[in-house]
Amino acid sequence: MTKLCILNVVGLTPKLLRHAPNLAAMGNHRAWTSPVPAVTCTSQATMLTGLSPRDHGIVGNGWLYRDTQEIRFWQQTRTLVQGDVFYDRYETAKMFWWFNQSTTAKYGATPKPHYGCDGSKVFDILDWSGCNLTEKLGPFPFFGFWGPAAGIASSDWIAKATALVMREKQPQLTLCYLPHLDYDFQRLPDHDPARVAEVDAAAAKVIEAAGEIGARVVVVSEYGLVPVDTPIGINQVLRRNDWLKVRRGPFGEIMLPGESDAFAVADHQLAHVYVRHPELIPTVRKTLEETPGIASVVSPGDLQLDHPRSGELIALAEPNAWFTYYYWLDDANAPDFARTVDIHRKPGYDPCELFMTSKLRAAARLAQKKAGLRYKMDVIPLDPKLVRGSHGVLIANHSDGPLVIGPGEPPETMQGFPNYVEQLLASSF
The missing domain is CATH 3.40.720.10 (Alkaline Phosphatase, subunit A)
Known part of the structure:
Protein backbone atom coordinates (compact mmCIF):
# COMPACT_ATOMS: atom_id res chain seq x y z
CA MET A 1 0.00 0.00 0.00
CA PRO A 227 5.29 43.61 3.03
CA VAL A 228 2.53 46.07 3.95
CA ASP A 229 2.54 49.57 5.40
CA THR A 230 -1.05 50.79 4.90
CA PRO A 231 -3.90 49.60 7.14
CA ILE A 232 -7.39 50.35 5.81
CA GLY A 233 -10.17 51.04 8.33
CA ILE A 234 -12.91 49.92 5.98
CA ASN A 235 -15.58 49.68 8.69
CA GLN A 236 -14.68 53.14 9.91
CA VAL A 237 -15.34 54.44 6.40
CA LEU A 238 -18.74 52.75 6.38
CA ARG A 239 -19.55 54.08 9.83
CA ARG A 240 -18.68 57.66 8.91
CA ASN A 241 -21.25 57.34 6.15
CA ASP A 242 -23.81 56.24 8.77
CA TRP A 243 -24.21 52.76 7.28
CA LEU A 244 -22.62 50.80 10.13
CA LYS A 245 -24.40 50.77 13.47
CA VAL A 246 -23.04 50.07 16.95
CA ARG A 247 -24.38 49.65 20.45
CA ARG A 248 -22.64 51.46 23.26
CA GLY A 249 -22.35 49.64 26.57
CA PRO A 250 -20.26 49.00 29.66
CA PHE A 251 -17.68 47.01 27.68
CA GLY A 252 -17.27 49.44 24.79
CA GLU A 253 -18.97 49.68 21.43
CA ILE A 254 -20.31 46.51 19.80
CA MET A 255 -20.98 46.32 16.08
CA LEU A 256 -24.57 45.43 15.11
CA PRO A 257 -24.47 43.62 11.76
CA GLY A 258 -28.23 43.05 11.67
CA GLU A 259 -28.95 46.75 12.18
CA SER A 260 -26.34 48.00 9.71
CA ASP A 261 -26.99 48.97 6.11
CA ALA A 262 -23.38 48.11 5.21
CA PHE A 263 -20.42 46.63 7.08
CA ALA A 264 -17.29 44.70 6.18
CA VAL A 265 -15.81 41.43 7.37
CA ALA A 266 -12.09 42.16 7.11
CA ASP A 267 -9.81 39.23 6.34
CA HIS A 268 -6.22 40.24 5.63
CA GLN A 269 -6.19 41.85 2.15
CA LEU A 270 -9.80 41.03 1.27
CA ALA A 271 -13.04 42.18 2.83
CA HIS A 272 -16.57 40.90 2.33
CA VAL A 273 -18.91 43.89 2.29
CA TYR A 274 -22.48 43.06 3.29
CA VAL A 275 -25.07 45.56 2.04
CA ARG A 276 -28.62 45.25 3.33
CA HIS A 277 -30.48 47.06 0.54
CA PRO A 278 -29.67 46.30 -3.13
CA GLU A 279 -30.27 49.91 -4.17
CA LEU A 280 -27.44 51.00 -1.84
CA ILE A 281 -24.80 48.77 -3.46
CA PRO A 282 -23.64 51.25 -6.15
CA THR A 283 -23.17 54.04 -3.58
CA VAL A 284 -21.25 51.81 -1.17
CA ARG A 285 -19.12 50.54 -4.01
CA LYS A 286 -18.25 54.04 -5.22
CA THR A 287 -17.39 55.17 -1.69
CA LEU A 288 -15.03 52.27 -1.15
CA GLU A 289 -13.44 52.61 -4.58
CA GLU A 290 -12.47 56.15 -3.59
CA THR A 291 -10.89 55.00 -0.32
CA PRO A 292 -7.07 55.11 -0.30
CA GLY A 293 -5.50 51.66 -0.17
CA ILE A 294 -8.42 49.85 -1.82
CA ALA A 295 -7.39 48.57 -5.25
CA SER A 296 -10.82 47.49 -6.45
CA VAL A 297 -14.35 46.63 -5.39
CA VAL A 298 -15.90 43.78 -7.35
CA SER A 299 -18.87 41.47 -7.44
CA PRO A 300 -18.33 38.08 -5.74
CA GLY A 301 -18.80 36.21 -9.01
CA ASP A 302 -15.74 37.94 -10.47
CA LEU A 303 -13.59 35.93 -8.01
CA GLN A 304 -15.60 32.67 -7.90
CA LEU A 305 -16.91 33.81 -4.51
CA ASP A 306 -20.59 33.94 -5.48
CA HIS A 307 -21.83 31.87 -2.55
CA PRO A 308 -24.59 32.80 -0.05
CA ARG A 309 -21.95 33.28 2.65
CA SER A 310 -20.19 36.03 0.70
CA GLY A 311 -20.85 39.73 0.91
CA GLU A 312 -22.68 41.64 -1.79
CA LEU A 313 -19.34 43.26 -2.67
CA ILE A 314 -15.70 42.21 -2.34
CA ALA A 315 -13.06 44.82 -1.55
CA LEU A 316 -9.44 44.06 -2.49
CA ALA A 317 -6.48 45.91 -1.01
CA GLU A 318 -3.50 47.33 -2.83
CA PRO A 319 -0.42 45.04 -2.58
CA ASN A 320 1.03 47.12 0.28
CA ALA A 321 -2.26 47.47 2.19
CA TRP A 322 -4.56 45.35 4.35
CA PHE A 323 -7.97 45.67 6.05
CA THR A 324 -8.48 46.19 9.78
CA TYR A 325 -11.74 45.10 11.38
CA TYR A 326 -11.85 48.25 13.57
CA TYR A 327 -15.28 49.88 13.54
CA TRP A 328 -14.92 52.38 16.42
CA LEU A 329 -13.84 55.95 15.72
CA ASP A 330 -12.15 56.58 19.08
CA ASP A 331 -9.95 54.02 20.84
CA ALA A 332 -11.60 55.03 24.11
CA ASN A 333 -14.76 53.35 22.75
CA ALA A 334 -13.09 50.15 21.55
CA PRO A 335 -14.71 46.96 22.89
CA ASP A 336 -12.86 45.29 25.74
CA PHE A 337 -12.05 42.26 23.59
CA ALA A 338 -10.11 44.44 21.13
CA ARG A 339 -7.15 44.54 23.53
CA THR A 340 -7.13 40.77 24.06
CA VAL A 341 -6.38 37.68 22.00
CA ASP A 342 -9.94 36.72 21.15
CA ILE A 343 -10.13 35.21 17.68
CA HIS A 344 -13.75 34.07 17.96
CA ARG A 345 -15.29 37.28 19.33
CA LYS A 346 -13.70 39.78 16.94
CA PRO A 347 -15.76 40.44 13.78
CA GLY A 348 -12.68 40.21 11.59
CA TYR A 349 -9.08 39.09 11.53
CA ASP A 350 -6.70 40.94 13.89
CA PRO A 351 -2.95 40.51 13.28
CA CYS A 352 -2.25 42.97 16.11
CA GLU A 353 -2.74 39.91 18.34
CA LEU A 354 0.85 39.04 17.40
CA PHE A 355 2.08 42.06 19.40
CA MET A 356 2.06 43.05 23.07
CA THR A 357 1.74 46.46 24.69
CA SER A 358 3.64 45.62 27.87
CA LYS A 359 5.29 42.52 29.32
CA LEU A 360 4.92 44.08 32.78
CA ARG A 361 1.17 44.41 32.26
CA ALA A 362 0.98 40.79 31.09
CA ALA A 363 2.87 39.66 34.20
CA ALA A 364 0.44 41.58 36.41
CA ARG A 365 -2.54 39.97 34.70
CA LEU A 366 -1.00 36.51 35.16
CA ALA A 367 -0.54 37.27 38.84
CA GLN A 368 -4.25 38.10 39.05
CA LYS A 369 -5.06 34.78 37.41
CA LYS A 370 -2.86 32.80 39.78
CA ALA A 371 -4.47 34.57 42.73
CA GLY A 372 -7.88 33.41 41.54
CA LEU A 373 -9.07 36.91 40.73
CA ARG A 374 -11.11 37.95 37.72
CA TYR A 375 -8.86 39.38 35.05
CA LYS A 376 -8.55 40.09 31.35
CA MET A 377 -5.34 39.75 29.39
CA ASP A 378 -5.70 43.19 27.80
CA VAL A 379 -2.20 43.50 26.38
CA ILE A 380 -2.91 43.73 22.62
CA PRO A 381 -2.14 47.12 21.03
CA LEU A 382 -4.62 49.04 18.90
CA ASP A 383 -1.96 50.19 16.44
CA PRO A 384 -2.43 48.59 13.01
CA LYS A 385 0.76 50.29 11.77
CA LEU A 386 2.68 47.61 13.70
CA VAL A 387 1.65 44.98 11.14
CA ARG A 388 4.24 44.68 8.38
CA GLY A 389 3.15 41.62 6.39
CA SER A 390 -0.10 40.30 4.96
CA HIS A 391 -1.68 38.15 2.23
Whole structure:
Protein backbone atom coordinates (compact mmCIF):
# COMPACT_ATOMS: atom_id res chain seq x y z
CA MET A 1 0.00 0.00 0.00
CA THR A 2 1.37 3.38 -1.03
CA LYS A 3 1.57 5.92 1.79
CA LEU A 4 1.70 9.70 1.52
CA CYS A 5 2.46 12.55 3.91
CA ILE A 6 1.36 16.10 3.02
CA LEU A 7 3.26 18.86 4.83
CA ASN A 8 1.52 22.24 4.83
CA VAL A 9 4.30 24.78 5.49
CA VAL A 10 2.45 28.08 5.67
CA GLY A 11 4.19 31.00 3.98
CA LEU A 12 6.84 28.98 2.15
CA THR A 13 7.59 30.40 -1.31
CA PRO A 14 9.92 29.49 -4.19
CA LYS A 15 12.19 32.38 -3.19
CA LEU A 16 12.52 31.06 0.37
CA LEU A 17 13.02 27.43 -0.61
CA ARG A 18 16.81 27.72 -0.80
CA HIS A 19 16.82 28.14 2.99
CA ALA A 20 14.88 24.87 3.48
CA PRO A 21 17.07 22.02 2.18
CA ASN A 22 15.04 19.26 3.82
CA LEU A 23 11.82 20.46 2.21
CA ALA A 24 13.45 21.23 -1.13
CA ALA A 25 14.70 17.65 -1.35
CA MET A 26 11.15 16.29 -1.49
CA GLY A 27 10.80 16.66 -5.28
CA ASN A 28 10.07 19.13 -8.01
CA HIS A 29 8.75 22.46 -6.84
CA ARG A 30 6.22 24.59 -8.67
CA ALA A 31 4.55 27.89 -7.90
CA TRP A 32 0.83 27.32 -7.89
CA THR A 33 -2.30 29.42 -7.87
CA SER A 34 -4.46 29.75 -4.80
CA PRO A 35 -8.10 30.79 -4.66
CA VAL A 36 -9.05 34.31 -3.63
CA PRO A 37 -8.88 35.06 -0.80
CA ALA A 38 -5.48 33.43 -0.37
CA VAL A 39 -6.07 32.68 3.30
CA THR A 40 -5.84 29.53 5.40
CA CYS A 41 -9.42 28.27 5.47
CA THR A 42 -10.20 29.00 1.82
CA SER A 43 -6.91 27.59 0.54
CA GLN A 44 -7.17 24.41 2.59
CA ALA A 45 -10.78 23.82 1.53
CA THR A 46 -9.76 24.21 -2.11
CA MET A 47 -6.80 21.85 -1.74
CA LEU A 48 -8.93 19.22 0.00
CA THR A 49 -11.92 19.35 -2.36
CA GLY A 50 -10.56 20.62 -5.68
CA LEU A 51 -13.49 23.04 -5.75
CA SER A 52 -13.64 26.82 -5.96
CA PRO A 53 -15.02 28.85 -3.02
CA ARG A 54 -18.33 29.31 -4.84
CA ASP A 55 -18.77 25.53 -4.57
CA HIS A 56 -17.14 24.52 -1.26
CA GLY A 57 -18.47 27.61 0.56
CA ILE A 58 -15.37 28.55 2.53
CA VAL A 59 -15.27 32.15 1.39
CA GLY A 60 -12.70 33.27 3.96
CA ASN A 61 -11.48 32.57 7.46
CA GLY A 62 -14.82 33.95 8.62
CA TRP A 63 -18.06 35.38 7.31
CA LEU A 64 -21.53 36.58 8.29
CA TYR A 65 -23.94 33.84 9.32
CA ARG A 66 -27.01 35.41 7.80
CA ASP A 67 -29.56 33.41 9.78
CA THR A 68 -28.20 34.60 13.15
CA GLN A 69 -26.58 37.86 11.96
CA GLU A 70 -23.34 36.82 13.67
CA ILE A 71 -19.83 37.17 12.29
CA ARG A 72 -17.83 34.09 13.18
CA PHE A 73 -14.19 33.33 12.47
CA TRP A 74 -12.04 30.23 12.71
CA GLN A 75 -14.80 27.64 12.92
CA GLN A 76 -13.47 24.10 12.90
CA THR A 77 -16.23 21.72 11.84
CA ARG A 78 -15.78 19.62 8.72
CA THR A 79 -19.48 20.06 7.95
CA LEU A 80 -18.84 23.68 6.91
CA VAL A 81 -17.00 22.44 3.82
CA GLN A 82 -19.54 21.71 1.10
CA GLY A 83 -18.15 18.91 -1.04
CA ASP A 84 -16.15 15.72 -0.80
CA VAL A 85 -12.63 15.84 0.61
CA PHE A 86 -10.07 13.42 -0.76
CA TYR A 87 -8.96 12.09 2.63
CA ASP A 88 -12.42 10.54 3.17
CA ARG A 89 -11.30 7.66 0.99
CA TYR A 90 -8.15 6.76 2.94
CA GLU A 91 -7.03 5.86 6.43
CA THR A 92 -5.90 9.33 7.41
CA ALA A 93 -4.10 11.12 10.23
CA LYS A 94 -5.07 14.79 10.15
CA MET A 95 -2.74 16.81 12.35
CA PHE A 96 -3.84 20.41 12.95
CA TRP A 97 -5.15 21.06 9.44
CA TRP A 98 -8.32 23.13 9.61
CA PHE A 99 -11.91 21.79 9.64
CA ASN A 100 -10.70 19.03 11.94
CA GLN A 101 -13.78 18.52 14.11
CA SER A 102 -16.48 16.05 13.04
CA THR A 103 -13.95 14.75 10.53
CA THR A 104 -13.68 11.31 8.97
CA ALA A 105 -9.94 11.19 9.63
CA LYS A 106 -9.25 8.06 11.69
CA TYR A 107 -6.45 9.73 13.66
CA GLY A 108 -5.75 13.32 14.45
CA ALA A 109 -5.38 16.26 16.80
CA THR A 110 -6.51 19.87 16.77
CA PRO A 111 -6.45 22.82 19.20
CA LYS A 112 -9.53 23.02 21.43
CA PRO A 113 -9.59 24.90 24.77
CA HIS A 114 -11.99 24.13 27.60
CA TYR A 115 -14.37 26.96 28.53
CA GLY A 116 -15.77 27.39 32.04
CA CYS A 117 -19.14 28.89 32.90
CA ASP A 118 -17.37 31.81 34.61
CA GLY A 119 -15.59 32.78 31.39
CA SER A 120 -12.36 30.99 32.25
CA LYS A 121 -10.43 29.10 29.61
CA VAL A 122 -8.03 26.16 29.88
CA PHE A 123 -5.88 25.45 26.84
CA ASP A 124 -5.86 21.92 25.45
CA ILE A 125 -6.21 19.89 22.26
CA LEU A 126 -8.64 17.31 20.95
CA ASP A 127 -6.61 14.12 20.49
CA TRP A 128 -8.09 11.08 18.78
CA SER A 129 -4.73 9.80 17.57
CA GLY A 130 -4.68 6.94 20.06
CA CYS A 131 -1.14 8.02 20.94
CA ASN A 132 -1.73 10.07 24.13
CA LEU A 133 0.17 12.99 22.67
CA THR A 134 0.21 15.37 25.63
CA GLU A 135 1.27 12.58 27.98
CA LYS A 136 4.25 11.75 25.78
CA LEU A 137 5.17 15.23 24.51
CA GLY A 138 3.90 17.50 27.26
CA PRO A 139 1.13 20.11 26.90
CA PHE A 140 0.66 21.66 23.50
CA PRO A 141 2.31 25.14 23.60
CA PHE A 142 -0.87 27.08 22.89
CA PHE A 143 0.80 30.45 23.45
CA GLY A 144 3.27 29.51 20.74
CA PHE A 145 0.44 28.74 18.30
CA TRP A 146 -1.08 32.24 18.24
CA GLY A 147 -0.63 35.52 20.07
CA PRO A 148 2.36 37.67 21.04
CA ALA A 149 4.45 34.61 21.92
CA ALA A 150 3.68 32.69 18.70
CA GLY A 151 6.78 30.99 17.34
CA ILE A 152 8.55 27.74 16.53
CA ALA A 153 7.46 25.91 19.70
CA SER A 154 4.00 25.10 18.32
CA SER A 155 5.18 23.92 14.88
CA ASP A 156 7.91 21.84 16.50
CA TRP A 157 5.36 20.20 18.81
CA ILE A 158 3.04 19.46 15.87
CA ALA A 159 5.95 17.96 13.93
CA LYS A 160 6.91 15.70 16.85
CA ALA A 161 3.29 14.69 17.34
CA THR A 162 2.86 13.91 13.65
CA ALA A 163 6.04 11.83 13.59
CA LEU A 164 4.81 9.90 16.64
CA VAL A 165 1.43 9.16 15.08
CA MET A 166 3.02 8.10 11.81
CA ARG A 167 5.35 5.65 13.53
CA GLU A 168 2.72 4.16 15.82
CA LYS A 169 -0.29 4.07 13.46
CA GLN A 170 1.31 4.06 9.98
CA PRO A 171 -1.68 5.68 8.24
CA GLN A 172 -1.95 5.61 4.48
CA LEU A 173 -2.34 9.41 4.38
CA THR A 174 -0.98 11.99 6.82
CA LEU A 175 -1.76 15.73 6.79
CA CYS A 176 0.54 17.94 8.90
CA TYR A 177 0.18 21.72 9.41
CA LEU A 178 3.25 23.81 10.28
CA PRO A 179 2.28 27.52 10.64
CA HIS A 180 5.61 28.94 11.86
CA LEU A 181 6.38 31.34 8.98
CA ASP A 182 3.04 33.07 9.45
CA TYR A 183 4.15 34.87 12.60
CA ASP A 184 7.29 36.94 12.06
CA PHE A 185 6.39 37.39 8.41
CA GLN A 186 3.37 39.40 9.62
CA ARG A 187 5.33 41.14 12.36
CA LEU A 188 8.26 42.16 10.15
CA PRO A 189 8.59 43.36 6.54
CA ASP A 190 11.70 41.25 5.85
CA HIS A 191 11.61 37.47 5.58
CA ASP A 192 14.35 36.25 7.89
CA PRO A 193 15.96 33.05 6.50
CA ALA A 194 16.45 31.89 10.10
CA ARG A 195 12.68 31.41 10.44
CA VAL A 196 12.70 29.24 7.30
CA ALA A 197 15.57 27.17 8.69
CA GLU A 198 13.61 26.66 11.92
CA VAL A 199 10.51 25.31 10.20
CA ASP A 200 12.70 23.21 7.89
CA ALA A 201 14.26 21.58 10.96
CA ALA A 202 10.79 20.86 12.36
CA ALA A 203 9.67 19.41 9.03
CA ALA A 204 12.72 17.14 9.04
CA LYS A 205 11.23 15.27 12.01
CA VAL A 206 8.15 14.44 9.95
CA ILE A 207 10.19 13.62 6.85
CA GLU A 208 12.31 11.17 8.85
CA ALA A 209 9.21 9.39 10.18
CA ALA A 210 7.76 9.26 6.66
CA GLY A 211 10.91 7.56 5.44
CA GLU A 212 10.67 4.96 8.19
CA ILE A 213 7.13 3.93 7.23
CA GLY A 214 7.74 4.17 3.49
CA ALA A 215 5.61 7.27 2.84
CA ARG A 216 6.21 9.77 0.06
CA VAL A 217 6.24 13.41 1.11
CA VAL A 218 4.46 16.28 -0.63
CA VAL A 219 4.94 19.87 0.56
CA VAL A 220 2.36 22.61 0.05
CA SER A 221 1.94 26.21 1.14
CA GLU A 222 -1.25 28.24 1.21
CA TYR A 223 0.05 31.71 0.31
CA GLY A 224 3.09 33.95 0.35
CA LEU A 225 3.24 36.99 2.60
CA VAL A 226 4.05 40.44 1.24
CA PRO A 227 5.29 43.61 3.03
CA VAL A 228 2.53 46.07 3.95
CA ASP A 229 2.54 49.57 5.40
CA THR A 230 -1.05 50.79 4.90
CA PRO A 231 -3.90 49.60 7.14
CA ILE A 232 -7.39 50.35 5.81
CA GLY A 233 -10.17 51.04 8.33
CA ILE A 234 -12.91 49.92 5.98
CA ASN A 235 -15.58 49.68 8.69
CA GLN A 236 -14.68 53.14 9.91
CA VAL A 237 -15.34 54.44 6.40
CA LEU A 238 -18.74 52.75 6.38
CA ARG A 239 -19.55 54.08 9.83
CA ARG A 240 -18.68 57.66 8.91
CA ASN A 241 -21.25 57.34 6.15
CA ASP A 242 -23.81 56.24 8.77
CA TRP A 243 -24.21 52.76 7.28
CA LEU A 244 -22.62 50.80 10.13
CA LYS A 245 -24.40 50.77 13.47
CA VAL A 246 -23.04 50.07 16.95
CA ARG A 247 -24.38 49.65 20.45
CA ARG A 248 -22.64 51.46 23.26
CA GLY A 249 -22.35 49.64 26.57
CA PRO A 250 -20.26 49.00 29.66
CA PHE A 251 -17.68 47.01 27.68
CA GLY A 252 -17.27 49.44 24.79
CA GLU A 253 -18.97 49.68 21.43
CA ILE A 254 -20.31 46.51 19.80
CA MET A 255 -20.98 46.32 16.08
CA LEU A 256 -24.57 45.43 15.11
CA PRO A 257 -24.47 43.62 11.76
CA GLY A 258 -28.23 43.05 11.67
CA GLU A 259 -28.95 46.75 12.18
CA SER A 260 -26.34 48.00 9.71
CA ASP A 261 -26.99 48.97 6.11
CA ALA A 262 -23.38 48.11 5.21
CA PHE A 263 -20.42 46.63 7.08
CA ALA A 264 -17.29 44.70 6.18
CA VAL A 265 -15.81 41.43 7.37
CA ALA A 266 -12.09 42.16 7.11
CA ASP A 267 -9.81 39.23 6.34
CA HIS A 268 -6.22 40.24 5.63
CA GLN A 269 -6.19 41.85 2.15
CA LEU A 270 -9.80 41.03 1.27
CA ALA A 271 -13.04 42.18 2.83
CA HIS A 272 -16.57 40.90 2.33
CA VAL A 273 -18.91 43.89 2.29
CA TYR A 274 -22.48 43.06 3.29
CA VAL A 275 -25.07 45.56 2.04
CA ARG A 276 -28.62 45.25 3.33
CA HIS A 277 -30.48 47.06 0.54
CA PRO A 278 -29.67 46.30 -3.13
CA GLU A 279 -30.27 49.91 -4.17
CA LEU A 280 -27.44 51.00 -1.84
CA ILE A 281 -24.80 48.77 -3.46
CA PRO A 282 -23.64 51.25 -6.15
CA THR A 283 -23.17 54.04 -3.58
CA VAL A 284 -21.25 51.81 -1.17
CA ARG A 285 -19.12 50.54 -4.01
CA LYS A 286 -18.25 54.04 -5.22
CA THR A 287 -17.39 55.17 -1.69
CA LEU A 288 -15.03 52.27 -1.15
CA GLU A 289 -13.44 52.61 -4.58
CA GLU A 290 -12.47 56.15 -3.59
CA THR A 291 -10.89 55.00 -0.32
CA PRO A 292 -7.07 55.11 -0.30
CA GLY A 293 -5.50 51.66 -0.17
CA ILE A 294 -8.42 49.85 -1.82
CA ALA A 295 -7.39 48.57 -5.25
CA SER A 296 -10.82 47.49 -6.45
CA VAL A 297 -14.35 46.63 -5.39
CA VAL A 298 -15.90 43.78 -7.35
CA SER A 299 -18.87 41.47 -7.44
CA PRO A 300 -18.33 38.08 -5.74
CA GLY A 301 -18.80 36.21 -9.01
CA ASP A 302 -15.74 37.94 -10.47
CA LEU A 303 -13.59 35.93 -8.01
CA GLN A 304 -15.60 32.67 -7.90
CA LEU A 305 -16.91 33.81 -4.51
CA ASP A 306 -20.59 33.94 -5.48
CA HIS A 307 -21.83 31.87 -2.55
CA PRO A 308 -24.59 32.80 -0.05
CA ARG A 309 -21.95 33.28 2.65
CA SER A 310 -20.19 36.03 0.70
CA GLY A 311 -20.85 39.73 0.91
CA GLU A 312 -22.68 41.64 -1.79
CA LEU A 313 -19.34 43.26 -2.67
CA ILE A 314 -15.70 42.21 -2.34
CA ALA A 315 -13.06 44.82 -1.55
CA LEU A 316 -9.44 44.06 -2.49
CA ALA A 317 -6.48 45.91 -1.01
CA GLU A 318 -3.50 47.33 -2.83
CA PRO A 319 -0.42 45.04 -2.58
CA ASN A 320 1.03 47.12 0.28
CA ALA A 321 -2.26 47.47 2.19
CA TRP A 322 -4.56 45.35 4.35
CA PHE A 323 -7.97 45.67 6.05
CA THR A 324 -8.48 46.19 9.78
CA TYR A 325 -11.74 45.10 11.38
CA TYR A 326 -11.85 48.25 13.57
CA TYR A 327 -15.28 49.88 13.54
CA TRP A 328 -14.92 52.38 16.42
CA LEU A 329 -13.84 55.95 15.72
CA ASP A 330 -12.15 56.58 19.08
CA ASP A 331 -9.95 54.02 20.84
CA ALA A 332 -11.60 55.03 24.11
CA ASN A 333 -14.76 53.35 22.75
CA ALA A 334 -13.09 50.15 21.55
CA PRO A 335 -14.71 46.96 22.89
CA ASP A 336 -12.86 45.29 25.74
CA PHE A 337 -12.05 42.26 23.59
CA ALA A 338 -10.11 44.44 21.13
CA ARG A 339 -7.15 44.54 23.53
CA THR A 340 -7.13 40.77 24.06
CA VAL A 341 -6.38 37.68 22.00
CA ASP A 342 -9.94 36.72 21.15
CA ILE A 343 -10.13 35.21 17.68
CA HIS A 344 -13.75 34.07 17.96
CA ARG A 345 -15.29 37.28 19.33
CA LYS A 346 -13.70 39.78 16.94
CA PRO A 347 -15.76 40.44 13.78
CA GLY A 348 -12.68 40.21 11.59
CA TYR A 349 -9.08 39.09 11.53
CA ASP A 350 -6.70 40.94 13.89
CA PRO A 351 -2.95 40.51 13.28
CA CYS A 352 -2.25 42.97 16.11
CA GLU A 353 -2.74 39.91 18.34
CA LEU A 354 0.85 39.04 17.40
CA PHE A 355 2.08 42.06 19.40
CA MET A 356 2.06 43.05 23.07
CA THR A 357 1.74 46.46 24.69
CA SER A 358 3.64 45.62 27.87
CA LYS A 359 5.29 42.52 29.32
CA LEU A 360 4.92 44.08 32.78
CA ARG A 361 1.17 44.41 32.26
CA ALA A 362 0.98 40.79 31.09
CA ALA A 363 2.87 39.66 34.20
CA ALA A 364 0.44 41.58 36.41
CA ARG A 365 -2.54 39.97 34.70
CA LEU A 366 -1.00 36.51 35.16
CA ALA A 367 -0.54 37.27 38.84
CA GLN A 368 -4.25 38.10 39.05
CA LYS A 369 -5.06 34.78 37.41
CA LYS A 370 -2.86 32.80 39.78
CA ALA A 371 -4.47 34.57 42.73
CA GLY A 372 -7.88 33.41 41.54
CA LEU A 373 -9.07 36.91 40.73
CA ARG A 374 -11.11 37.95 37.72
CA TYR A 375 -8.86 39.38 35.05
CA LYS A 376 -8.55 40.09 31.35
CA MET A 377 -5.34 39.75 29.39
CA ASP A 378 -5.70 43.19 27.80
CA VAL A 379 -2.20 43.50 26.38
CA ILE A 380 -2.91 43.73 22.62
CA PRO A 381 -2.14 47.12 21.03
CA LEU A 382 -4.62 49.04 18.90
CA ASP A 383 -1.96 50.19 16.44
CA PRO A 384 -2.43 48.59 13.01
CA LYS A 385 0.76 50.29 11.77
CA LEU A 386 2.68 47.61 13.70
CA VAL A 387 1.65 44.98 11.14
CA ARG A 388 4.24 44.68 8.38
CA GLY A 389 3.15 41.62 6.39
CA SER A 390 -0.10 40.30 4.96
CA HIS A 391 -1.68 38.15 2.23
CA GLY A 392 -5.00 37.43 0.57
CA VAL A 393 -4.77 38.77 -2.97
CA LEU A 394 -2.92 37.02 -5.78
CA ILE A 395 0.75 37.97 -6.03
CA ALA A 396 2.09 39.04 -9.42
CA ASN A 397 5.58 37.61 -8.79
CA HIS A 398 5.16 33.83 -8.55
CA SER A 399 8.43 33.47 -6.65
CA ASP A 400 6.76 35.24 -3.72
CA GLY A 401 3.59 33.16 -3.82
CA PRO A 402 2.62 29.67 -2.64
CA LEU A 403 4.21 26.48 -3.93
CA VAL A 404 3.85 22.73 -4.11
CA ILE A 405 6.74 20.24 -3.96
CA GLY A 406 6.46 16.59 -4.84
CA PRO A 407 7.23 13.72 -7.16
CA GLY A 408 6.32 13.83 -10.83
CA GLU A 409 4.44 16.87 -12.09
CA PRO A 410 2.75 18.78 -9.26
CA PRO A 411 -0.39 20.71 -10.25
CA GLU A 412 -0.42 24.37 -11.26
CA THR A 413 -3.45 25.21 -9.12
CA MET A 414 -4.79 24.15 -5.74
CA GLN A 415 -7.92 22.89 -7.47
CA GLY A 416 -5.79 20.23 -9.15
CA PHE A 417 -4.42 18.91 -5.87
CA PRO A 418 -6.91 16.07 -5.16
CA ASN A 419 -6.22 14.44 -8.53
CA TYR A 420 -2.47 14.71 -7.93
CA VAL A 421 -2.76 13.10 -4.48
CA GLU A 422 -4.93 10.27 -5.72
CA GLN A 423 -2.51 9.55 -8.58
CA LEU A 424 0.35 9.28 -6.10
CA LEU A 425 -1.61 7.03 -3.79
CA ALA A 426 -2.61 4.80 -6.71
CA SER A 427 0.96 4.41 -7.95
CA SER A 428 3.67 2.11 -6.69
CA PHE A 429 7.31 3.01 -6.13
